[in-house]
Amino acid sequence: MTAGSMTSAVHSGGLDGSALRLVAFDLDDTLARSKCAIEPDMARALIALLARHAVLVISGGNTEQFRTQVLGQLPDDPVLDHLHLMPTCGTRYLRREEGAWTQVYAHDLDPAARDAAVAALEQVAREIGCWEPDEVVHGERIEDRGSQVTFSALGQQAPPDAKAAWDPDGSRREAMRSRLAPLLPDLEVRAGGSTSVDVTSRGIDKAYGLGRLMELLDLRPEEVLFVGDRLEPGGNDHPVVGLGVGTRAVRHAGDTLEVIAGLLASTGVAATGPVAAP
Ligand SMILES: [Mg+2]
CATH class of the missing domain: 3.30.1240.20 (Eukaryotic phosphomannomutase, cap domain)
Known part of the structure; x- marks a missing residue:
């Protein structure tokens, strides 16, 4: 995919990919159709992106959905050390440590x-x-x-x-x-x-989870891009706007592939390393 194939609705123009340290994605209708596994082309795009940036996937879905929709579709690759998973809007946080997915924390109801x-x-x-x-x-x-x-x-x-x-x-x-x-x-x-x-x-939404990860990784808002299909007011991605991070609205996984392609093109030369594990 080339920059020329991008539509005006989802263009990545103006994105300074080299300044980004984290690219965050919603899951349903952003990386995959609702409740479906990510497609092979999305898996390839995420692996390529993970070589340059830390990547977060955050969704209201539970850990099991993340395992079937995302993890089960990705090859076992060392770049997965730069992948952060936040099921249930970040009340749970999973990372890959020494080749195994482990739960960093779970903030359960008392x-x-x-x-x-x-x-x-x-x-x-x-x-x-x-x-x-x-x-x-x-x-x-x-x-x-x-x-x-x-x-x-x-x-x-x-x-x-x-x-x-x-x-x-x-x-x-x-x-x-x-x-x-x-x-x-x-x-x-x-x-x-x-x-x-x-x-x-109360107060658990995607801004909660993304905000926690920004604290853990010591990220400033201008170092973060969030990509989601429900960024409009009332949508379940909208709360992240309040964090001051960059946002890109997409309609479906096809749009998201174009955003990723634009990021990869813009960071082909001047790439910062992915964020290290906290
Ligand atoms: Mg969604």
Whole structure:
């Protein structure tokens, strides 16, 4: 891919790649289609970028999604030492150390908050008719994911068709969310997937995770570029704008490949080394 093939919507013009020390990416609809693995061309582009810059992937998805969508698609290469992974918006942080992926930290809900969330989820679900009979529930209704408690009305292993039919307009999830919020004032309650409601610590978003990594690596905002598909106000990438970092809006992985190509072209000569491990 050449600079000439870039569209005006995603051009990398004006980017001084040589001054960048970290390139951060959203995952779903930025590096890959939602919940899908990254494609081989994206894996190659990331490996090339990792030879010049530290790279962060940050998403609301859990560690398991990172393993299947990202890590499972990358070759075992020493440049992966410059890759930083932040599942669940940076409440968890993974790095490769001596060839093995290790969790640097996990900031989980404290036990009292977690127990309160579990109790409130069951209470509200029963009150408004969202506690489905055992016969139609597949797997756990309430899952403790450490940094997040998730209610799944039909269970974690429910068939996709049944999940899709449970709350097509989102009104049942919104009814749960609006009743739960005042019961859990210190926690954040959000409608999640098609049958789920998520409870997390307050103030956890992508700015939280990226901000933590900037502190750990001692990065200034002008040394960081964030690439994401939901940078507009209200989008789940928008909070990073408040950090003052550079941003590039993309629509899909194809746009992201063009941004990476532009970065590689601009840093072909004057590349700074990747950020070392903290
Ligand atoms: Mg996205």
